[in-house]
Amino acid sequence: MSDNHQTTTDAQTPTGDDSDPIVNVSRSLEDLSKEATTRTTSRSDRTLIETRDLDVYYGDERAISSVDVEIPERQVTALIGPSGCGKSTFLRCINRMNDRIDVCRVEGQVEFDGKNVYDEDVDPVALRREIGIVFQQPNPFPKSIYDNVAFGLRVQGLDDEVDERVHRALERAALLEEIEGRLDESGLELSGGQQQRLCIARAIATDPDVILMDEPASALDPIATSRIEDLIDELSEEYTVVIVTHNMQQAARISDKTAVFLTGGELVEFDDTDKIFENPEHQRVEDYITGKFG
Amino acid sequence: MEGIPMSGDVSQREWQRPEAKVRKERIYEYVLLGCATLTVAITIGIIFTLFSDAVYFFQEYAGLLEGSTADAVREFVAGKEWVPTIEPYSYGLLPLLSGTIVITVAAAAVALPCGLGAAIYLSEYARPTTRAYLKPALEVLAGVPTIVYGYFALAYVTPFLDRFLDLSTFNALSASIMMGIMIIPMVSSISEDAMSAVPDSLRAAGYGLGATKFDVSTRVVVPAAFSGIVSSFILAFSRAIGETMIVTVAAGQNPKMLILDPTRLDENLYDSVQTITSAMVQAAGSDTAGGTPVFWSMFALGLALFVVTFVMNVIADVIQRRYREAY
Numbered sequence: 313m314s315d316n317h318q319t320t321t322d323a324q325t326p327t328g329d330d331s332d333p334i335v336n337v338s339r340s341l342e343d344l345s346k347e348a349t350t351r352t353t354s355r356s357d358r359t360l361i362e363t364r365d366l367d368v369y370y371g372d373e374r375a376i377s378s379v380d381v382e383i384p385e386r387q388v389t390a391l392i393g394p395s396g397c398g399k400s401t402f403l404r405c406i407n408r409m410n411d412r413i414d415v416c417r418v419e420g421q422v423e424f425d426g427k428n429v430y431d432e433d434v435d436p437v438a439l440r441r442e443i444g445i446v447f448q449q450p451n452p453f454p455k456s457i458y459d460n461v462a463f464g465l466r467v468q469g470l471d472d473e474v475d476e477r478v479h480r481a482l483e484r485a486a487l488l489e490e491i492e493g494r495l496d497e498s499g500l501e502l503s504g505g506q507q508q509r510l511c512i513a514r515a516i517a518t519d520p521d522v523i524l525m526d527e528p529a530s531a532l533d534p535i536a537t538s539r540i541e542d543l544i545d546e547l548s549e550e551y552t553v554v555i556v557t558h559n560m561q562q563a564a565r566i567s568d569k570t571a572v573f574l575t576g577g578e579l580v581e582f583d584d585t586d587k588i589f590e591n592p593e594h595q596r597v598e599d600y601i602t603g604k605f606g
Numbered sequence: 607m608e609g610i611p612m613s614g615d616v617s618q619r620e621w622q623r624p625e626a627k628v629r630k631e632r633i634y635e636y637v638l639l640g641c642a643t644l645t646v647a648i649t650i651g652i653i654f655t656l657f658s659d660a661v662y663f664f665q666e667y668a669g670l671l672e673g674s675t676a677d678a679v680r681e682f683v684a685g686k687e688w689v690p691t692i693e694p695y696s697y698g699l700l701p702l703l704s705g706t707i708v709i710t711v712a713a714a715a716v717a718l719p720c721g722l723g724a725a726i727y728l729s730e731y732a733r734p735t736t737r738a739y740l741k742p743a744l745e746v747l748a749g750v751p752t753i754v755y756g757y758f759a760l761a762y763v764t765p766f767l768d769r770f771l772d773l774s775t776f777n778a779l780s781a782s783i784m785m786g787i788m789i790i791p792m793v794s795s796i797s798e799d800a801m802s803a804v805p806d807s808l809r810a811a812g813y814g815l816g817a818t819k820f821d822v823s824t825r826v827v828v829p830a831a832f833s834g835i836v837s838s839f840i841l842a843f844s845r846a847i848g849e850t851m852i853v854t855v856a857a858g859q860n861p862k863m864l865i866l867d868p869t870r871l872d873e874n875l876y877d878s879v880q881t882i883t884s885a886m887v888q889a890a891g892s893d894t895a896g897g898t899p900v901f902w903s904m905f906a907l908g909l910a911l912f913v914v915t916f917v918m919n920v921i922a923d924v925i926q927r928r929y930r931e932a933y
Contacts, residue, residue: 464817
């Protein structure tokens with residue numbers, strides 16, 4: 313994966329000069345599809361999360377309108393689209409983080425493993441133990457690195473082998489080496505990229521089925537970003553990853569499936585990532601991913 | 607181009623300020639500075655008179671003891687008897703300090719859990735509308751005159767508790783309970799402010815890890831707001847130490863040493879006690895005013911009180927600095 317990232321940066325230099333690849337707007341469809349094809353697809357075809365006719369409202373305003381998506385197990389699904397298109401809202405519906413917003417109202421179904429998570433008898437707290445989340449801004453607790461990772465284990469009553477689970481999670485999040493012997497230091501002492509990997513470690517320590525990521529790399533520099541991308545790639549062997557991103561190259565590089573949301577909370581196209589970036593069905597999608605719009 | 611004076615002093619621009627305006631601005635500054643220094647100056651004045659009058663008391667007391675001033679200070683700080691008005695006089699601080707400790711600790715036992723619980727409810731559980739009514743209502747408690755609390759303790763709390771416990775008419779228990787209730791708003795209000803300042807992203811992180819609301823409140827928000835919560839506790843302690851009317855009315859005037867036997871600790875509460883503050887009330891109102899050391903003892907007591915609360919405030923400050931979280 314890191315080699316892969318290298319080629320991307322090289323490919324950018326002739327057109328983009330010294331500009332950050334993330335904000336580089338104008339690109340050709342071929343560039344993007346080149347990246348998309350480097351990814352091996354179809355590890356499993358089982359659908360883990362399925363939404364049916366999902367509408368989300370904030371007060372009277374509709375943020376998501378009749379979205380149907382089938383998210384496959386143990387693959388990376390990217391949600392892309394311009395700001396305010398509802399992709400973060402969609403992400404937060406999956407583990408009911410939207411419950412915290414009073415004015416938010418959800419209609420339709422979000423099925424996780426065949427069961428609608430908005431059913432009366434679903435406990436959102438227990439649901440979130442299966443579906444973890446990593447936010448845009450790294451948000452470690454003002455506690456030690458160790459306590460950050462152990463937090464989920466403790467609140468979920470997974471009290472046995474806490475030490476071992478913490479170490480394993482840090483190792484999986486590719487953080488253990490850098491912070492070995494500093495587990496007692498505050499999580500806030502780490503750099504932004506390390507903090508985000510700490511948040512990922514914290515999310516995987518309890519071994520959920522799904523990890524939702526809301527633009528996990530947008531607050532990070534390109535090097536930290538590429539480390540997070542490598543990590544996501546590895547995590548998808550074991551976890552189902554759903555990631556919101558603003559960065560087209562990132563979506564092309566790391567995802568198996570891509571969902572394109574456009575303004576109005578409408579899902580315009582959902583398909584294999586290669587297909588989206590090589591030969592999208594809709595002109596609007598092509599315009600968006602090549603930077604002509606959005 | 608209008609507005610620019612075309613005639614007169616060419617060097618005078620529109621954005622140059624006239625001398626008079628600058629002078630006026632400076633006068634404002636001095637007036638405001640005066641306001642700021644006034645309180646500081648008065649505080650310094652109070653501390654100065656407290657010291658000089660306390661020194662006068664120690665000299666008088668030394669004469670009574672027929673010893674040196676140092677003896678008098680030692681006798682005051684370590685003395686176990688407070689007999690201010692009947693000969694032979696004895697001015698030992700310890701029984702009064704005992705009374706203050708008993709009342710303060712018991713009041714804190716009421717106020718800290720209750721205040722923290724209220725703060726957690728207001729900050730984490732209450733809906734915005736509930737909070738909008740409940741918070742001001744709780745703060746009304748802080749506005750009730752303390753003498754009202756005192757009479758309430760004497761007239762209602764003591765007779766009620768007397769049904770279950772063997773209480774004196776004046777006792778530490780009911781005074782402590784009322785004082786605890788009085789300082790609940792102080793604890794809840796400051797703690798709630800500290801908890802509300804905890805960024806929402808930390809709560810989101812907690813919920814995202816499968817924490818319940820109670821987990822998030824107690825394991826994320828309270829630890830993150832720790833410094834604010836502890837300083838609310840210490841301010842509440844300071845307030846309890848300095849509180850006068852409740853103890854004067856409800857706890858009586860009985861200087862009594864602390865019972866330190868762990869199995870009989872509760873007995874400290876059933877009897878009448880005298881705190882430093884109520885002893886000062888007694889000294890101030892004594893008919894021998896000015897004649898005997900009893901009047902001047904007030905200043906030594908005031909100094910002791912000042913030292914105790916000052917130390918508490920310093921501790922609060924240190925804790926606040928030490929545990930302040932930069933989120």
